[in-house]
Amino acid sequence: MIDPEETEIAAWLERQADQRIDTACARVFLGGDRALKIKRRVELGYLDYSTLELRRWALDRELRFNRAAAPDIYRAVRAITREADGALALDGAGEPVEYALEMRRFDETAVLAARPWAVDGPLADALGRTVARFHASAPLRPEGGGGRALKFTIDSNAHLLRELAPRLGPDRVEAVVAATEAAFHRQSALLDARAAGGFARHCHGDLHLGNILLEDGRPILFDCIEFNDTLSEVDVQYDIAFLLMDLDFRRRRDAAVRVLAAYLDEAARSFGPELWDGLAALPLMMSVRAAVRAHVWAHVNDDASASAYLDAALAHLDPPPPSLLAVGGLSGTGKSTVARLIAPGLGAAPGAVILRTDEVRKRLMGVPPDSRLPAAAYGPGFYEQVYDTLFNEAGQALGAGRAVVLDATFIEPGLRSRARLLAARAGVPFEGIWLEAPAEILAQRIAARHGDASDATVETLQMQLDRGVGDLDWMRLDASGTAAEAAEAWAQRPA
Numbered sequence: 001m002i003d004p005e006e007t008e009i010a011a012w013l014e015r016q017a018d019q020r021i022d023t024a025c026a027r028v029f030l031g032g033d034r035a036l037k038i039k040r041r042v043e044l045g046y047l048d049y050s051t052l053e054l055r056r057w058a059l060d061r062e063l064r065f066n067r068a069a070a071p072d073i074y075r076a077v078r079a080i081t082r083e084a085d086g087a088l089a090l091d092g093a094g095e096p097v098e099y100a101l102e103m104r105r106f107d108e109t110a111v112l113a114a115r116p117w118a119v120d121g122p123l124a125d126a127l128g129r130t131v132a133r134f135h136a137s138a139p140l141r142p143e144g145g146g147g148r149a150l151k152f153t154i155d156s157n158a159h160l161l162r163e164l165a166p167r168l169g170p171d172r173v174e175a176v177v178a179a180t181e182a183a184f185h186r187q188s189a190l191l192d193a194r195a196a197g198g199f200a201r202h203c204h205g206d207l208h209l210g211n212i213l214l215e216d217g218r219p220i221l222f223d224c225i226e227f228n229d230t231l232s233e234v235d236v237q238y239d240i241a242f243l244l245m246d247l248d249f250r251r252r253r254d255a256a257v258r259v260l261a262a263y264l265d266e267a268a269r270s271f272g273p274e275l276w277d278g279l280a281a282l283p284l285m286m287s288v289r290a291a292v293r294a295h296v297w298a299h300v301n302d303d304a305s306a307s308a309y310l311d312a313a314l315a316h317l318d319p320p321p322p323s324l325l326a327v328g329g330l331s332g333t334g335k336s337t338v339a340r341l342i343a344p345g346l347g348a349a350p351g352a353v354i355l356r357t358d359e360v361r362k363r364l365m366g367v368p369p370d371s372r373l374p375a376a377a378y379g380p381g382f383y384e385q386v387y388d389t390l391f392n393e394a395g396q397a398l399g400a401g402r403a404v405v406l407d408a409t410f411i412e413p414g415l416r417s418r419a420r421l422l423a424a425r426a427g428v429p430f431e432g433i434w435l436e437a438p439a440e441i442l443a444q445r446i447a448a449r450h451g452d453a454s455d456a457t458v459e460t461l462q463m464q465l466d467r468g469v470g471d472l473d474w475m476r477l478d479a480s481g482t483a484a485e486a487a488e489a490w491a492q493r494p495a
Contacts, residue, residue: 006041007357009080009098010089021424024341025049025227035103036078046156047227056099063101066120067180069204069221070213098388106213113210119247119255121340122451127219131207131243135236136203136222136270144233145200148187151291152230154180155290160295161310167303168294168310176291176310179317183284189280194235197274205232205237208246208293223274237278240465241285248350249312256350257343265359265369268393276396283401287316303471319348322403324394324423328410329435329479330464331456332442337483338435339407342490347403351465355394357408358454360388373455391422398426413470432474433490439465441480 010027013036014020017029025047030036039049039058049055059077066074076101081092088097107305112119119127160178165173179466194200204211213220225232240263247256261442267275289312298306323346327339334357344351362369364385365377387408394404410417416432425429475493 003041003089005097007067009038009088013080015102016422020371022330028045029103033105035105036100037103038080038098040098042373045405047184047232048228052096052098056096058227059099059101065202065224065232066222068138069224070235073213073220073222074105075104090316092161099167099363106215110214111210112212112214112219113208114487115214116209116250116255118214119259121251121255121258121437123143123214123217123219124255125210125262126217126410127243128240128259128264129266130219130221130265130436131240131259132263132270133202135203135239135267138203138236140198140231140467141200141202142195142198143200144195144229145190145191145235146195147184147236149195149200149230149234150191150238150285150288151184151188153292155185157288157291157295160299161291162294164306168307172307172310174313176313176317177288179290179314180284180287182470183287183317187281187284190278191235194278194281199235199237199271199278200233201215201236202229202411203234203236205234205239207239209243209244209250212243222227227359232296235281235285236271237282238285238288241494242289244282244350245289245293245312245316248286249293249309251345253350254340257352257354258340261354261356265356265363266352268401269366273392273396276393277400279353279397282409283316283319286349287313290316304495306389312410312471316349318361320338320346320403320427322398323352323431324398324404324419324426324431325352326406326408326410326416326419326430326432326474327435327475328408328416328432330409330442330469331409331454331461332445333435333437333479334445334486335407336433336454338433338453338477338479338486338490341407341483341487343403343405345411346405346486348401352403352405353397354405354407355397357390358391358452364389378423378455386447387418391418395422395426398422398428409464411464411467412467416472416474434472434474434476436476437478 013029017031019030021028024037026037027036035399041050049058063074063077079091079097080100081091082096083092083094161173204221211223211253213222244256244260277381290309294306294309298372312473327335329335339354341355346352359369362371394406397404406419420430442461446456446458446461477489479486
């Protein structure tokens with residue numbers, strides 16, 4: 001039923017704007033450097049904006065919650081008042097008839113949903129670390145998260161998808177519902193343990209590419225959920241699962257796997273070792289996120305997209321088995337780049353967890369990943385601690401069902417043996433890759449590096465050359481060309 005006052009207010013705001021955007025829950029009016037957002041007078045089951053008080057409550061929360069990640073975008077809640085002459089005014093003397101959230105206007109084309117191709121390697125790293133820091137500082141919600149919070153969305157998905165089954169296919173819908181229930185029951189104890197262990201927090205709640213803005217090369221998270229605490233007080237991994245699923249669905253698994261690696265490395269600075277065990281629930285979480293998008297798209301009559309998301313939801317619940325791949329070589333051989341090219345094709349979506357000794361070392365030292373460390377940080381004792389951490393975290397990730405790629409020099413034969421033994425203990429296949437190239441090429445690459453976690457210098461390379469690597473039983477790959485050529489040579493290896 002059309003509300004005449006709602007129509008009047010929308011028309012009044014539109015006359016002051018140069019652009020209007022309507023969604024299922026809100027209307028946004030853009031004019032000059034300002035955006036005014038009002039809630040639609042709707043009750044949708046999972047949200048209720050049917051009264052003026054509820055809309056004011058929602059806008060107050062939206063302002064407060066979003067200022068945590070985007071303080072310079074969210075400005076104030078403004079009253080739309082009815083003046084004595086019957087006219088409408090913004091913050092006038094009359095009685096409020098509606099409330100609007102004032103925001104700074106930004107370039108809509110800079111939202112990542114409009115440019116998923118723009119998520120290159122550095123931006124993917126920044127995204128993962130930005131979200132991890134956001135989660136680390138988010139308020140704890142031990143009463144939220146856990147199995148109860150995820151089951152709320154699982155049950156909601158099942159109800160909404162079954163309503164849409166005549167359009168999406170009853171058998172496909174029931175297959176997703178049944179597989180999701182089975183996966184949930186396998187992971188429910190883990191979910192509850194994570195909630196008790198500090199992983200349930202007040203999160204963004206709707207962290208897909210449409211709610212991430214790129215400004216001055218920096219990702220900004222905005223438009224978090226404010227209307228239902230059950231949807232925002234969740235496991236931090238479920239929060240980032242939306243971003244990973246979205247990138248994966250958009251055929252950007254290369255970016256997603258790098259977001260995941262950066263997120264885990266940054267999150268490991270604040271969260272306990274249970275961080276890695278929780279990866280067992282990531283396929284379920286990505287599936288639930290895909291199922292949410294399936295019914296969202298169906299409700300705007302895009303059945304093709306809804307069906308594609310439904311297929312993705314089912315695929316996430318049947319992940320490939322884990323494996324362990326180690327990429328070694330002297331400094332400058334391009335290990336990290338090759339690892340990042342190979343990882344998206346290994347294991348469950350969005351690909352293998354990449355663990356780099358260069359990043360582990362900085363994390364253990366408590367410094368940013370691109371900081372330069374003194375030579376003392378490479379002493380024997382700390383060297384052993386770095387590899388111990390690398391192997392421990394890899395073991396946990398493998399135990400959680402994730403494929404893992406180890407990125408390290410692996411100059412010592414004992415470390416190469418240790419990688420193979422780790423895979424054997426985890427009961428997963430192992431493969432070792434050794435990259436090699438002429439010393440003069442390696443030296444040129446090292447000299448040209450900047451902004452990377454590696455501290456290797458030309459002097460470091462010379463020490464490695466003098467030291468030797470012993471007998472090698474790993475697959476040797478020519479790294480004198482591009483990393484893509486080396487990765488392709490690996491992909492074309494005999495079965």
